[in-house]
Amino acid sequence: MIPPGETIGILGGGQLGRMLAMAAAQLGYRCHIFAPEPDSIAAEVCAAFTCAAWEDTDALARFASDCAVITYEFENVPVAPLAALGATPILPHPRALETGQDRLTEKTFVTTLGGRTAPFAPVDLSNPESPEDLAAAIARVGAPGILKTRRDGYDGKGQWRLGASGDTSPVDLAGLDLPAKPLIYEGLVRFSAEFSVILARGAAKNGANGDIRFWDSPLNEHEGGILARSSLPAPPEVLAQVAEARTLAQKVAEALDYVGVLTCEFFATKDGPVFNEIAPRVHNSGHWTIEGAITSQFENHIRAICGLPLGDTALIVKGVEMRNIIGADQTGPKTGKWAAEDWDKILSDPANHLHLYGKAASRPGRKMGHVTRLTLG
């Protein structure tokens, strides 16, 4: 057990790190942020900040010497330089990062655990001789589909929809400006809803498996590829699929010997839950747990990585709705209606909790904060 008073290192300096640090502070821990951007909104609420490149192994080693345990809030942290962190434990284990960073590895891994995914095939346009070219992938998987970069995609970035529904003519790739890097082509899943399974897993103790707790699964609604809203209770078509999705998420956690909060995103389909992706970290669709559950995802992540007992994850209200505040201009998603003068209006509803992340510049699609609205039973 890492006693309160010690320092927790967090790789990544965004809003998830900020909310993790706030939960850690409540338990008496100090936090030290490592991030390459100088304007870290997590560092603003932390005891220490190392601003250095991910590849700066000297800076990583100095950072590790200040920390009792290291975690991450950003899933695209390069894994190889983490060897410079030496003997300081990294939780969850970096193998979770490696698995979640590549959509092909992730989907293949989940398939080997018996999970249902969209049909998928690798595509490498950087190799014109490659047998795994796009035409072969489309022939195998069918159209319509979505071409995605295997790495570094988030919030719907690095994705191209190919082929209209019911259109059997060859897919027209002209003008798509596809990158010459490894891609994955996925069949378009017909789903009635999207939901996430968020779990916390403690460290294995005395040969026993780590304690696992699940939060209620929210219905997740996206706009422009970005999460706009998570709400509970989820509708019956989601609730009917949660048990099967949890079984898979638990297998994922156990196979990765996972410690901390893990999120798995799913589509609810007529065939059952279809796995979409892993986030090896606290997740936007779990922000409602700050006010809506006995223990938040942030607190349980800190408890898990510090070897403390996990808190109860039960929903404590009749319903919760979490809406993201997304920065926008004319090209932004519909939720970009939020503006400074709205804060007063939001808080004039006493059931609302306003979370602003302190980001100086609002850009289209940038997550600026969220509002959680509780419905008491």
Ligand code: AMP
């Ligand atoms: P992702 O980056 O994979 O989470 O994709 C962002 C969003 O695009 C998802 O939340 C879905 O709304 C949609 N999406 C991604 N993959 C598929 C798919 N294979 N079929 C249908 N919709 C998808």
